[in-house]
Amino acid sequence: MSGSDFLALSPLIALALTPLAVMVSIMIRRSHWAAAAAAIAGLVVSLVLLGAAANAAPRQVTPLIVVDAYSLFYTGLIAAATLAVVLLSYGYLELQTINREELYILLTAAAFGSAVLASSSHYASFFLGLEILSVPLYGLIAFLAARKRPVEAGLKYLVLAGASSSFLLFGMALIYFDLGAMSFGEIAARLGGASFALVVPGSVLILAGIGFKLAVVPFHLWTPDVYEGAPAPVTAFVATVSKGGMLALLLRYFYSSESRGLSPVMIVIAIIAIASMVTGNFLALLQDNVKRILAYSSIAHLGYMLVAFLAGGSEGAAAATFYVTAYFVTTLGAFGCVTVLSTRERDADRLEDYRGLFWRRPALAAVFSAMLLSLAGLPLTAGFIGKFYVVAAGAAASIWALIIILVVTSAIGLFYYLRVLFVMYERREPEAPEFAVLPAAGGGALAVLAVLLIWLGINPGPLVEMIRAAVAALI
Amino acid sequence: MPWMFYLAGAVAVAATIMTITRLNAIHALLYFVVSLLAAAVVFYTLGAPFIAALEVIIYAGAIMVLFIFVVMMLNVGERAVAMERSWLPGGIWVGPAVLAAVLFAQVVYLVMRGPGPEYPRTVVGPKQVGLALYGPYLMGVELASMLLLAGLVAAYHLGWRRQPEQESKETHFDERRTAVGRSAVRAGTDRPAGAP
The missing domain is CATH 1.20.120.1200 (NADH-ubiquinone/plastoquinone oxidoreductase chain 6, subunit NuoJ)
Known part of the structure; x- marks a missing residue:
């Protein structure tokens, strides 16, 4: 590997060194503050190095990793989201008495795995990145091991993630058996025109592995339980970084291996998208738990992203990427509000915890309202622009059935977001709410997210330009 | 065969x-x-x-x-x-x-x-395996090392037990926790009956 290879890899190397830096800080002295600071420093360095790497891009570093504008965009998104999760976790963990510092090792290691997924161009790095993302998540979901729910959620995730990985590996093996290639580019070259018996079944099996991580129907069964059981900042991480890396890979794999030409596979994805939009929105109506509502809503949102993916072309990829960015900001904000309201004993996940929130915590209630409205896709928020972009890309590709289902199910989705909103603005006698002050780090992160949300909703132009340039590397 | x-x-x-x-x-x-x-x-x-x-x-x-x-x-x-x-x-x-x-x-x-x-x-x-691992798949070896590290830390955290002296200091919290843990049966019985 040459000097420019290392330069191109530098954001990834910084991300890989971050968990080690946190470990060294724990080794010197176990201090929550120092561990969080080490994690933040590592993530910031990685974000800064993106600029340097952009000069060396595009570059294929060994057959496994490709560094181009697209992978750098997603790496930046993942690092920034992890930074927000670290800030949110800090105040949340201050209340706990267990060993807290390990959370930052696991968070940054999982973020590295997600970034590897976004940069992979080969089955080997695809699988290893997926596992580097999954294995820390088992520990993160069950992090508060003294509680019962997190351990149960962690176990569920462990068993289902293991099963889905085996599907994925079997799919890769089938395709390798037929084509004799594992890098996406070579697969595209060998697929060219000829038909192979095992490529379609293999692609569907790979799709099962991808679908599990994205939590799309019918691979969504773990989602509500894991969202409910995991500590709130970890839930934010599972909902954003883990899905974002996988979506980046989905786009890259299907665009660069020419698998978009396999029409049976695309039909399967269309069915998955429809099932996710319908199931996610309808089941969210039946929930009383805020974390579960957000879990089902995330299933629906991934369905919308698949619509953008199905639209295809550069506009489809750009719409999906924009939607991911808006979804990151919104979901981090929503789970951030849950996080800062959580107490030592339990997370603030009951609808009851939000009753009359506006009269006790007007600023926080305003931020949460903005996040919910963005999830619902109302104007002036990032969520609206995202949905608009998806519909526009879909209309250009004339996939009308999917567009109509998207619009109808979003209208249904409005109802459960409004339900949470009404509860927040209900006037109620404050029964001695003994609230601690908002944690400074988490509060700051929430404020930044809220500003970003509105800014993206009003002035999406610069981001759209950036995303168009990034996805140009894909096609 | x-x-x-x-x-x-x-x-x-x-x-x-x-x-x-x-x-x-x-x-x-x-x-x-x-x-x-x-x-x-x-x-x-x-x-x-x-x-x-x-x-x-x-x-x-x-x-x-x-x-x-x-x-x-x-x-x-x-x-x-x-x-x-x-x-x-x-x-x-x-x-x-x-x-x-x-x-x-x-x-x-x-x-x-x-x-x-x-x-x-x-x-x-063995020679071909070694050449593949330290040639094109060098990154794979490095990634596998990260995977092992992450697994190790996760297992360490979940398997960690608090020290006895810490335990006595924080017994009251533990008691409360285990009491909550026992009653919190998965069926969702810990939710308030009147929740909407």
Whole structure:
């Protein structure tokens, strides 16, 4: 590997060194503050190095990793989201008495795995990145091991993630058996025109592995339980970084291996998208738990992203990427509000915890309202622009059935977001709410997210330009 | 020689089914060792004797034997002897032994016969494996090291027990926690009855 290879890899190397830096800080002295600071420093360095790497891009570093504008965009998104999760976790963990510092090792290691997924161009790095993302998540979901729910959620995730990985590996093996290639580019070259018996079944099996991580129907069964059981900042991480890396890979794999030409596979994805939009929105109506509502809503949102993916072309990829960015900001904000309201004993996940929130915590209630409205896709928020972009890309590709289902199910989705909103603005006698002050780090992160949300909703132009340039590397 | 492959594959499937259906951890582990040995024979029939040897040395040899030792050594003392006796009653070794004997017969046959007419087609030796790992797949080796680190930290955190002196200091919290834990049955009974 040459000097420019290392330069191109530098954001990834910084991300890989971050968990080690946190470990060294724990080794010197176990201090929550120092561990969080080490994690933040590592993530910031990685974000800064993106600029340097952009000069060396595009570059294929060994057959496994490709560094181009697209992978750098997603790496930046993942690092920034992890930074927000670290800030949110800090105040949340201050209340706990267990060993807290390990959370930052696991968070940054999982973020590295997600970034590897976004940069992979080969089955080997695809699988290893997926596992580097999954294995820390088992520990993160069950992090508060003294509680019962997190351990149960962690176990569920462990068993289902293991099963889905085996599907994925079997799919890769089938395709390798037929084509004799594992890098996406070579697969595209060998697929060219000829038909192979095992490529379609293999692609569907790979799709099962991808679908599990994205939590799309019918691979969504773990989602509500894991969202409910995991500590709130970890839930934010599972909902954003883990899905974002996988979506980046989905786009890259299907665009660069020419698998978009396999029409049976695309039909399967269309069915998955429809099932996710319908199931996610309808089941969210039946929930009383805020974390579960957000879990089902995330299933629906991934369905919308698949619509953008199905639209295809550069506009489809750009719409999906924009939607991911808006979804990151919104979901981090929503789970951030849950996080800062959580107490030592339990997370603030009951609808009851939000009753009359506006009269006790007007600023926080305003931020949460903005996040919910963005999830619902109302104007002036990032969520609206995202949905608009998806519909526009879909209309250009004339996939009308999917567009109509998207619009109808979003209208249904409005109802459960409004339900949470009404509860927040209900006037109620404050029964001695003994609230601690908002944690400074988490509060700051929430404020930044809220500003970003509105800014993206009003002035999406610069981001759209950036995303168009990034996805140009894909096609 | 495809039937050698299918025989070893059948042994692997049978041993794995026995592994996941055993209620006793020791019995399951014994079958799991056989399952890994069968996978090694599968590799051998496919022309990868080096990977087969690694599978035996690392998985069936080191890791699984370590598992069995740890499970057995976690219980020491008088009661443990009785417990181990109950784990390993007379006939339990027969199943894994029969499956292992099938694999042994296969290996003996393959070694006696020498290289066959069509199987193995190409033999992948240690040199090729090393060149692949430290050539194009160098990043893969590095990524695997990150994976092991993450797994180690996660296992360490979940397996960590608080120190006795800390425990006494924070007993009241623990009591409250376990009380909540017991009543919080999965069916959702811990939610307030009047929640909307």
